[in-house]
Amino acid sequence: MEGLRDESGVVAIAGSLQAAQLTVLGLRALQHRGARGAGIAASDGHLLRSVQGLGRVTDVFAGRDLAVLRAVAAVGQVWGRGERADEAELEAQTSANHPFMARFKDGQVAVAMNGRFANAASLRRELKALGALFSSTSDGELLLHLMARSAQTTTVNRLVDALWKVDGAFNVVLMTEDRLIAVRDPRGFRPLWAAQIGGAVGVATEDTALRLVGASDLRELEPGEMLIVDDTGPTIVRPLKRRPHAFCALEVSSTAAREASAFGHAVYRQRVEFGRKLAMESPVDADLVLGLPGSSVPAALGFARAASLPFEAGLHRAPWASPIVGAPSGEAELVWRPVPDVVEGKRVVLVLSVLGDGHDARRLVQLLRNTGALEVHLRVATPAVVASCPYGTASPTKEELVASQGTDAAALAEALGADSAACLTRDALQAILGESGHCMGCLGGAWPVPVESPEDQLGLFDAE
Ligand code: SF4
Structure with missing residues (x-):
């Protein structure tokens, strides 16, 4: 995602x-x-x-x-x-x-x-x-x-x-x-x-x-x-x-498989907790909660429980979908299929595990609207990514990141076409992850290792 x-x-x-x-x-x-x-x-x-x-x-x-x-x-x-x-x-x-x-x-x-x-x-x-x-x-x-x-x-x-x-x-x-x-x-x-x-x-x-x-x-x-x-x-x-220590926060929230453990904890439990906290920080008046099959589901479950809303399997991965992980944005319609019977006439909360360039989020919101959702509210169970990762996680460029210019909720909602949008705060993430030392550089936190300038990061085949 x-x-x-x-x-x-x-x-x-x-x-x-x-x-x-x-x-x-x-x-x-x-x-x-x-x-x-x-x-x-x-x-x-x-x-x-x-x-x-x-x-x-x-x-x-x-x-x-x-x-x-x-x-x-x-x-x-x-x-x-x-x-x-x-x-x-x-x-x-x-x-x-x-x-x-x-x-x-x-x-x-x-x-x-x-x-x-x-x-x-x-x-x-x-x-x-x-x-x-x-x-x-x-x-x-x-x-x-x-x-x-x-x-x-x-x-x-x-x-x-x-x-x-x-x-x-x-x-x-x-x-x-x-x-x-x-x-x-x-x-x-x-x-x-x-x-x-x-x-x-x-x-x-x-x-x-x-x-x-x-x-x-x-x-x-x-x-x-x-x-x-x-x-x-x-x-x-x-x-x-x-x-x-500088444990990658995104490893916990989205990268690792949901059945994995990382840094001494089961990531599933922590993702449920991210969702629960997100519902407390950014409540929404809605009818049901959806999550994308994959890393978003535990957070969506946590959100639904804390908000006392039903969690529905209203988005599924199409069997004909491209199996390519990280497929180009724009394939959302091919990959994700909303269930009309679940979505039509409903005010929907869509919980995502992480927000990057916003392409998929924007298309999913539109997809839900096209399927008859009355309202679509985006909730993201990780603080917004505001910078590219220099430590090996594939990320959009800073210019491409939808939150790189600011994480104001109204601006994010407008940029993503949603009725409202909100991301987990860094303080909440930190509180759930504990004090054991996590990297949150791309989430607006400190960089644990000095990052070489963009010029220094040019690859081998760039002009020299
Ligand atoms: S910058 Fe982000 S993705 Fe990279 S290691 Fe740190 S938390 Fe993980």
């Missing part, structure tokens, strides 16, 4: 003869985090091989016999299209391989990651001045360049050395022929989970991916923790400098 998605998700399995198949299965549970492409790198203990492509996981791996990889370990990634991407960057993303693979003098390495280094542009510039050649805008490739220049002698130490030079939001999963290393950034922007899968070890951005492959003993890695899996078994170390 509204084009706000994390740009990727990672899964890795080590110690199973089904590693490749299980990794692909896990990626399917992360499809909502990015549907532009998917890939895995698999190790048979001696050699890394990859299967990658553009499209959804099922498209990329359709008809592939993963058994031929004879994998005992695999790492996979789904990735999306950053809403900020111009055509040059999109071309670069398209040509990027994920997981990114390279050969060091002592062997092969594959790296998958989600998030974004906040200082990537300046690091890339420094490396290019030293003669480094890049083939993509992938931060994974940047990380491998940093590792290649490290004076350390082991893979783990080279990775740690490289990670000391970067800052920002990252879950990195790196695999060699005989070792898997997963690390969550010290600020913990996004969750990274580890678990047992029978005798194997699994790692994923969301616990949902690990549950799908039958994992047990799930544990959210602490910010800054590194999990190393080799022939001696799993080991957890903490090699990075401690930093104040």
Whole structure:
């Protein structure tokens, strides 16, 4: 909804003869985090091989016999299209391989990651001045360049050395022929989970991916923790400098699957609470409450309960709808179908999980009016997004964000064509999330990591 998605998700399995198949299965549970492409790198203990492509996981791996990889370990990634991407960057993303693979003098390495280094542009510039050649805008490739220049002698130490030079939001999963290393950034922007899968070890951005492959003993890695899996078994170390936590608030409100947990809490419960609080902050005289199937439903339920209004399944996802996550705005009519019997002649509250460029919100309001709704009131269970995310969540540009010029309720309602509009306040969000340290940069809060200027953020293929 509204084009706000994390740009990727990672899964890795080590110690199973089904590693490749299980990794692909896990990626399917992360499809909502990015549907532009998917890939895995698999190790048979001696050699890394990859299967990658553009499209959804099922498209990329359709008809592939993963058994031929004879994998005992695999790492996979789904990735999306950053809403900020111009055509040059999109071309670069398209040509990027994920997981990114390279050969060091002592062997092969594959790296998958989600998030974004906040200082990537300046690091890339420094490396290019030293003669480094890049083939993509992938931060994974940047990380491998940093590792290649490290004076350390082991893979783990080279990775740690490289990670000391970067800052920002990252879950990195790196695999060699005989070792898997997963690390969550010290600020913990996004969750990274580890678990047992029978005798194997699994790692994923969301616990949902690990549950799908039958994992047990799930544990959210602490910010800054590194999990190393080799022939001696799993080991957890903490090699990075401690930093104040900066858990992504949007991960809780909209990015993660509704059945996921993040930052120590079930996101479903928190979303219900966002909706409940929203109803108390911005009540409305109406007949019923609707939510979009997906991340909005728990908030809509919470809103309905607090407002003592019926929650109705009056919007459904059309079976013929494009399955592409983050499909271009304008496809709302194709994707979402109002139920006339529910909506006609009613004053409707439509609860959304997040408000970005407003295109989908505007079209949904119109769709409900066209279906006979007497009034349509928009309620958004997250503070309005007023800036693009520099830490890896695909966002519209600041100019495109409907609330970037102000969050005045009347102005928002007019811009979206609704009878009224209101967003959860940042104070309410903070109160529900607790005091454990969350990033709310794009919601008008402080930026936890200094953001490089727009000029510094130019991609590899921009003119130089
Ligand atoms: S800027 Fe927004 S989307 Fe990005 S990490 Fe912070 S809260 Fe999450």
